[in-house]
Amino acid sequence: MSGLPTTILIVEDDTFKYDRIIACLKNLPERPAVKVARSVQAAVALMNEMRFDFILLDMSLPSHDLKPGGGAGSSLLSGGLEVIMELSFLERSDCVIVITQYPEVEIEGELVSIASAHATLRKLFSANIEAVILYRHESNDWERELLNTLE
Amino acid sequence: MLDAMMFVFIHRYNVTVLEAAGVANIVDRYIDEYLSQRWMHFSTSCCPSTYLAGSDAPEFDDETFYRQSIAFIEYRTISQFRNGIDPYYVDNKSQPIIRNIESAAFATKYFRRATSLSAIAVEPRAYKTRLDEYDNTCAGPFLRTVAFIHLLRSGARSTEISAPQMLSLLNNTMRISELAHIEELRNFFGSPQRDSLVNYLAQAVISDCSMQNIDQHKLRRALQEIVIERFNGDLIAFADVLWASSKNVARHLWELCNEAFLVQLFFLFKEPEMVFEARAQMLDWYARRFGDPSVSEWAKTLRLDQKLRKIRGEIDDNRIYVDPLRFGQWLLANQVGGIAKVEQIEAKDIDEFRAFGDFAFNRQPHIQMAISLQTAFSEFCGDKRYGIDSYLGRRIRHGTLKGVMLVQLQSLLARPRYQSLLSEPSVSEFVHEWFRQYESNIEFWGKEIFQVASKLKPRGAINADITNPEKIVVTRIALHDLVNYYKEGRHISQINQATFEHCWRLVEKDLLAIRLFIDSQRLSWGTMDRVELQYLASDDLQTQAREFCRELNTLTDEKFRALSRWFTRPANLAPSATIQLLLDATLDEMKGHFPDFEPQIERSGLADLELIGMYYHHVYDFMYVVIYNAAKHGKRNGRLVEEIAVLPGVVPGTLEIGIASEICEQDTIEQVRESIDAAMSGDIEDAMVVEGRSGLKKLLRMSTDIREIKSIDVSYIGRFVRFKCVLALDFLR
Numbered sequence: 074m075s076g077l078p079t080t081i082l083i084v085e086d087d088t089f090k091y092d093r094i095i096a097c098l099k100n101l102p103e104r105p106a107v108k109v110a111r112s113v114q115a116a117v118a119l120m121n122e123m124r125f126d127f128i129l130l131d132m133s134l135p136s137h138d139l140k141p142g143g144g145a146g147s148s149l150l151s152g153g154l155e156v157i158m159e160l161s162f163l164e165r166s167d168c169v170i171v172i173t174q175y176p177e178v179e180i181e182g183e184l185v186s187i188a189s190a191h192a193t194l195r196k197l198f199s200a201n202i203e204a205v206i207l208y209r210h211e212s213n214d215w216e217r218e219l220l221n222t223l224e
Numbered sequence: 225m226l227d228a229m230m231f232v233f234i235h236r237y238n239v240t241v242l243e244a245a246g247v248a249n250i251v252d253r254y255i256d257e258y259l260s261q262r263w264m265h266f267s268t269s270c271c272p273s274t275y276l277a278g279s280d281a282p283e284f285d286d287e288t289f290y291r292q293s294i295a296f297i298e299y300r301t302i303s304q305f306r307n308g309i310d311p312y313y314v315d316n317k318s319q320p321i322i323r324n325i326e327s328a329a330f331a332t333k334y335f336r337r338a339t340s341l342s343a344i345a346v347e348p349r350a351y352k353t354r355l356d357e358y359d360n361t362c363a364g365p366f367l368r369t370v371a372f373i374h375l376l377r378s379g380a381r382s383t384e385i386s387a388p389q390m391l392s393l394l395n396n397t398m399r400i401s402e403l404a405h406i407e408e409l410r411n412f413f414g415s416p417q418r419d420s421l422v423n424y425l426a427q428a429v430i431s432d433c434s435m436q437n438i439d440q441h442k443l444r445r446a447l448q449e450i451v452i453e454r455f456n457g458d459l460i461a462f463a464d465v466l467w468a469s470s471k472n473v474a475r476h477l478w479e480l481c482n483e484a485f486l487v488q489l490f491f492l493f494k495e496p497e498m499v500f501e502a503r504a505q506m507l508d509w510y511a512r513r514f515g516d517p518s519v520s521e522w523a524k525t526l527r528l529d530q531k532l533r534k535i536r537g538e539i540d541d542n543r544i545y546v547d548p549l550r551f552g553q554w555l556l557a558n559q560v561g562g563i564a565k566v567e568q569i570e571a572k573d574i575d576e577f578r579a580f581g582d583f584a585f586n587r588q589p590h591i592q593m594a595i596s597l598q599t600a601f602s603e604f605c606g607d608k609r610y611g612i613d614s615y616l617g618r619r620i621r622h623g624t625l626k627g628v629m630l631v632q633l634q635s636l637l638a639r640p641r642y643q644s645l646l647s648e649p650s651v652s653e654f655v656h657e658w659f660r661q662y663e664s665n666i667e668f669w670g671k672e673i674f675q676v677a678s679k680l681k682p683r684g685a686i687n688a689d690i691t692n693p694e695k696i697v698v699t700r701i702a703l704h705d706l707v708n709y710y711k712e713g714r715h716i717s718q719i720n721q722a723t724f725e726h727c728w729r730l731v732e733k734d735l736l737a738i739r740l741f742i743d744s745q746r747l748s749w750g751t752m753d754r755v756e757l758q759y760l761a762s763d764d765l766q767t768q769a770r771e772f773c774r775e776l777n778t779l780t781d782e783k784f785r786a787l788s789r790w791f792t793r794p795a796n797l798a799p800s801a802t803i804q805l806l807l808d809a810t811l812d813e814m815k816g817h818f819p820d821f822e823p824q825i826e827r828s829g830l831a832d833l834e835l836i837g838m839y840y841h842h843v844y845d846f847m848y849v850v851i852y853n854a855a856k857h858g859k860r861n862g863r864l865v866e867e868i869a870v871l872p873g874v875v876p877g878t879l880e881i882g883i884a885s886e887i888c889e890q891d892t893i894e895q896v897r898e899s900i901d902a903a904m905s906g907d908i909e910d911a912m913v914v915e916g917r918s919g920l921k922k923l924l925r926m927s928t929d930i931r932e933i934k935s936i937d938v939s940y941i942g943r944f945v946r947f948k949c950v951l952a953l954d955f956l957r
Contacts, residue, residue, distance in 0.1 A: 089627065114490040133617060136487045137496045146496040147487040147550075147609050150617040151437075155488065158441040174626070176671060181437055184680055198438065210631055 078126035078168075078223055081105045084116040084156055085131045085172075090208060094129060094172070097216045101223060112138045113152040117159050125167045127203075127223060130156055132173045151179045160200035170222055171205040172215065178205070230298060233263050238303035239326050271299040282351040286364035287398075289353045304330055305355045312373040316405050316433070331374060334358055338371045341380050345389035347396065369397040376404055382413045387421040388469070394425055395470035401432035409433055420450040428476065443480075448491045457492060459502060460509050467513050475514070481506045483553060484609060500530045503553075522556045525717065528844055531809045532801050544735065544791055547610035548724060554603055555720040563596055565589040566710040574703045579691045593703055593710075597723070598690050604727040605676050605688040612686055612731060613676045620674045620790070629666045629783050634659070636776055645768040650760045658752055662780075665749055673741075685738045686731065694733050702726035717841065728793055738791045746784040751777045801840040802832050803868050803881065810847040814855045821855040823885070829868035833879070839953060842930055843881060849919035850947045854885035857899070858945070862886030865944070877953045878934065884946035893940050900938060900945065923947070 081098065085091045091109065098107065105126070110116035114137045120128075134152030149155065153171060160167060171194070177184040178194075185193050191205040204222045208215045232251060235241040237260065242248045252260075279285055290309070296302045308330030311321040323331075338344050338358045352362035358371050372393065382390065394400070401409075413426035427443040455461040459481070466474035486499045486506075493499045507523035510516065529549045566589060573590040580586055586595060605612045637646060637655070646652050675684035690699040705726065709719045754773040761769035801809075804827065814821050835843055854864060867882040887896050903920040927936040934950040 113488075114494060117490045118494075136490075136499075137494070147484070147499075148614050148618050149488075150608050150614065154437055155441065155490075158438055161438065162441060162445055176667075210627055 077101060077103050078105045079103075080108070080123070080125045080127075082108045082110060082116065082119055082125040082128045082167075084110045084113075084128060084134065084153065086111045086134055087131070087174075089210075090131070090172075090174070093208075093210075093216075094219075097219055098223075100216075100220055112136060112146060113149055113155045114138065114146075116156050120156070120159055120163070120165070120167070124165065128156065128160075128167050128169045129219075130169055130171050132171060132178055133175070154180065154198075157194065157198050157200045157202065161198045164199070166201045168201050168203045170203050170219065172208045172219065173205070174208045176207060233260075233267075234297065234303050236260075237263055238267055238298075238300040239307045239324075241307075241324050241326070244325055267298055267300045267303075269299075271296050271301055283348075283364050284366075285351055286353040287366035290366055301355050305334075308334055309370055312370045312377075313403065315402055335371060335374050338375065341372075341375055341382075341385045341393065342389060344368055344371045344375070345385050345393040347392055365396055365398045368393075369399060369403065372397050372400065373403055376408055376412055380412065381415065382422065382426060383415050387419045387425075390422050390425055391466075391470045391473060394429070395472045401429050404433065406430070406434045420446070420453060424450050425473070428480070444485070444488055447480075448489055451492060459492065460505055463506070463509055464513075478506060478510045482557065483550060487609075497530065500526060504530075522553075525556070525841065526553060528809070528841060531813065532805060532840075544612060544793065545615045546604055546612060546724075546727070547614075550610035551604060551607075551724060552720055554607070555600060555723060556716070558599070558603075559596060559716075559720070559723075563589065563593050563710060566593070566707060569593065569707050571704065574700050574707065577700060577703065578696065590703065590707075593707060594690065594699070597699065597702055597706065597726070600723050601690050601727050601730055602688045604724075605686055605731065616674050616676070616686070620670055625670045625674070625787075626663075626666055629787065630663060633662070633776065633779055633783070636772070636779070642768060642772050645761060645765045645772055648760070648762060648765065651757065651765075651769070654757065654760050655752075661749060665745070674738075685741070686734045690730060694737075695730050698726070698729050698733065702729065732793065735791045735793065739788045742784055742788045742791070746780060750780045750784055801844075802834050803830070803843060803866075804832055806835070806840055806844050806847055807866055810844065810851050813848070814851055817852070818855040818860065821860045823854070823860070823862060823864035826863060826865045827868075828866070830870060833868060833870070835953075839932065839951065842926070842933060842951065843949070845926060846881065846923065846933075846936065846947075846949045847883065849923055850883045851885075852919060854883075854945075857888065857891075857896075859886040859888050863944075865946075871950075879951045879953050880948060881951070882946055882948045884941070884944040887943050887945060893943060893945075896945060897940055904938075923949075 078101075083091060083094055085094065095107070098105065108119055108125070110119050112135045116128075116130075116134075130153045132153035133148075133150050135146040136149050136152065137146035139146060153173075157169060160169065171178070171190070173187065176187050178187065178190040179185070180190070180193055180197065187205055187207050191202060194200075194202045194205065204218065206215050206218050206222075232242075232255075236243070236248060236251050236255075240248075242251055279288065290313070293302050293306060297306065304326070307324070307327045311323045311327060312331075314321055334356075335358050338360065344360050344363075346360055348363060348368075349361050351364050352359070353364070353367070354362065358367060360368075360371075363371065385393065404412075409430050413430065424443075424446040427439065427446040431439040431443040451457060451459050451462050455465070463474055463477055466477055481503070483499060483503050486493060486502050487496070489499075489502075493502055504523040504526045507519050507526065511518070511520035511523070526549070529552070569590045573588070577590060577594055580591065580595065580598075585591060603611060608614050608617065636642065637659075646655060672681065672683045673685050675681040676686045676688055677684035687695070689695070690702075702723075705722055706719065709722055752773050754770060754777075757773050758766055758769045807825075807827075811821075811823075811825075851864070863884075863886050865882075865884040867880075867884075869880045869882075871878040871880055887893060900920060904924055923936045927933050932951050932953070934952055936947065936949045939946045939948070
């Protein structure tokens with residue numbers, strides 16, 4: 074990826090975290106077009122419609138969007154992996170930045186520390202994973218890391 | 225000693241392993257010639273296995289023979305057969321058996337007629353176990369599997385055969401994903417699969433073997449591709465096509481399509497309720513195609529529970545939660561067979577139960593019951609989609625723990641009224657250090673404590689071991705209860721309801737400990753020391769220091785209390801429903817059939833009575849038939865009167881549910897009576913299976929078949945038809 078991103082997909086079901094990410098993206102010199110998916114199903118559908126320069130991906134996601142009276146989707150603690158595997162399957166090069174609130178990521182049944190998660194994901198999947206960032210409500214470190222990666 | 229002798233004789237005379245190893249002469253030196261002659265005589269005589277009678281399922285005779293052949297291993301034909309075949313039939317997770325020269329020669333000779341995949345992909349005509357050579361016309365699944373592994377290791381590729389041949393091959397073989405190594409299978413299916421059916425079959429075998437996420441994803445993709453492109457998105461149509469030619473492959477599809485799998489078929493099922501319906505359809509399909517009506521009941525339960533959940537609304541997501549619907553489905557899938565020899569379990573066996581043991585110990589019926597409970601409780605705690613671990617992951621580890629516990633507290637630091645206080649270096653250092661400690665402890669809780677205990681998380685506060693000393697008393701109570709349920713022949717839904725309840729009681733021990741732990745920790749590091757802060761603050765800021773401390777500690781008190789409540793069992797999560805909810809669910813469904821059905825509902829009596837397990841299924845069935853007929857034949861905007869009463873002085877508790885509906889303006893009550901009498905008369909044997917009827921006969925059948933239903937009758941009052949169902953309810957005792 075060279076130059077600033079023009080299209081970004083945010084896959085995030087936590088509104089608070091989503092708002093923080095959006096606020097962070099406003100610091101980019103040029104505003105990208107942003108799409109949001111709040112479930113794995115919505116993300117997979119969007120990915121099959123268009124390509125993105127970057128996909129900002131949470132790991133713990135519901136299977137489907139919640140709709141009043143529509144029943145509950147399943148909670149997929151490693152739902153983000155499904156998005157990564159879909160990219161692998163489609164042989165796509167959209168850059169992925171995992172932004173997780175938990176210091177460990179479950180991959181193939183093992184808890185992998187966030188420090189090792191990037192290498193492990195790149196080893197297991199052919200998707201273009203740029204970074205794995207630990208999100209913290211109270212800190213701005215993740216914002217700096219995100220902006221650096223995007224720029 | 226005898227075993228050692230047998231080993232030596234077999235490897236010296238039956239198969240020439242010792243000769244090949246160059247030690248035959250040493251063995252010969254120590255074995256009496258007469259003895260070796262007698263061995264040769266007996267080992268080459270006719271093996272008694274030849275006379276074994278065939279079974280009722282001849283297709284499995286070859287596998288049964290193979291498993292039992294160790295009993296005849298002293299016969300040369302058997303020794304040579306096992307020596308040649310065994311290296312093919314080793315689990316891929318075990319050490320391979322190194323093939324000796326004679327074994328390789330035997331395999332070449334044995335499979336001389338199985339030289340290509342197409343030669344073994346032809347369906348068998350009859351079954352016969354041959355030890356001399358592979359015969360495809362009569363080989364059973366075991367020998368076909370061995371032949372397949374032989375060809376696989378000889379370099380065969382999937383492209384050698386057509387899609388129907390591949391289907392036939394997989395339908396008539398077994399355990400391929402457990403025997404072949406993943407690299408072998410990837411090579412076998414290595415070329416791009418142009419046929420979507422072969423692609424699905426390839427991914428199914430590879431995924432079963434590797435168990436890796438990426439292969440499971442490819443399997444889901446392959447299945448969706450074929451179902452969407454060739455069956456217009458109809459999974460059942462695909463299952464039917466498989467079933468028509470390859471029942472074992474069709475059964476594999478059914479086993480694959482549990483809810484966890486279906487929920488990730490994002491292209492087929494875009495809404496969550498589509499997943500439940502697909503699961504229910506698969507259950508109905510299995511019941512129909514494989515002749516197991518109990519599985520259809522399972523589908524019915526799933527549909528009703530899903531309907532009730534939609535009407536109930538969203539769950540209280542702030543409390544620890546196990547999805548009763550999904551856990552109930554798991555119980556049905558995993559405990560349908562029940563426990564054998566329950567009648568042999570005595571109360572003292574359970575009272576003495578402390579721990580699991582070795583294989584022989586665990587075979588005792590009461591231990592089997594405990595293993596069943598342990599399996600259910602492990603699932604209850606550990607399932608990552610609907611168990612306790614799912615809640616912990618979603619609400620605590622990944623989600624809101626830090627947000628709830630920290631964010632509001634941190635906002636205190638930005639308050640203008642405390643700026644002077646916090647600008648004092650010593651105060652600032654003290655406060656920020658306190659916040660660092662506080663945050664670190666919260667992180668530690670999320671990472672280490674609010675976890676299901678495991679090797680990786682040994683400090684996890686949820687212990688899924690039912691033999692844990694803290695839980696053993698509750699475990700014994702649960703076992704007594706479940707044994708009684710089985711002995712009384714209770715319905716599986718009651719047993720599963722009881723299992724769910726006991727799982728909650730088992731985990732309650734941990735929840736209580738967590739709540740106590742949270743309370744104790746609040747006193748330890750969740751409050752700021754006011755004296756200390758005031759000591760550090762200058763004289764003119766004493767009031768601010770006191771206020772800051774008071775406000776902070778009030779907030780942490782509130783937060784810790786809220787957190788403690790998270791670890792309290794929700795009150796309304798048992799698979800149960802009020803009669804009012806059942807009526808609402810029924811009316812909701814009727815509006816789908818008859819959009820202009822707008823009855824004026826009148827309720828009287830105990831509409832909020834909570835029914836559990838099978839009772840609410842019975843009541844729903846009753847309501848469905850009655851209200852369906854009211855909507856179809858009655859006055860659609862007329863009065864619908866629901867009356868619920870618990871009859872006094874009757875033991876056990878007796879519940880009476882009456883539903884009266886107004887008839888159509890153009891009908892007379894006599895005409896309606898005649899129609900209903902006609903609909904309810906005659907043979908009721910097929911009442912539950914023949915579709916397209918009013919269902920009124922089903923009411924008669926229910927009152928005959930279902931122990932808990934005492935009677936169902938109909939009466940006519942004015943322009944109203946009134947159906948009454950009387951149930952004996954154990955829980956009202």
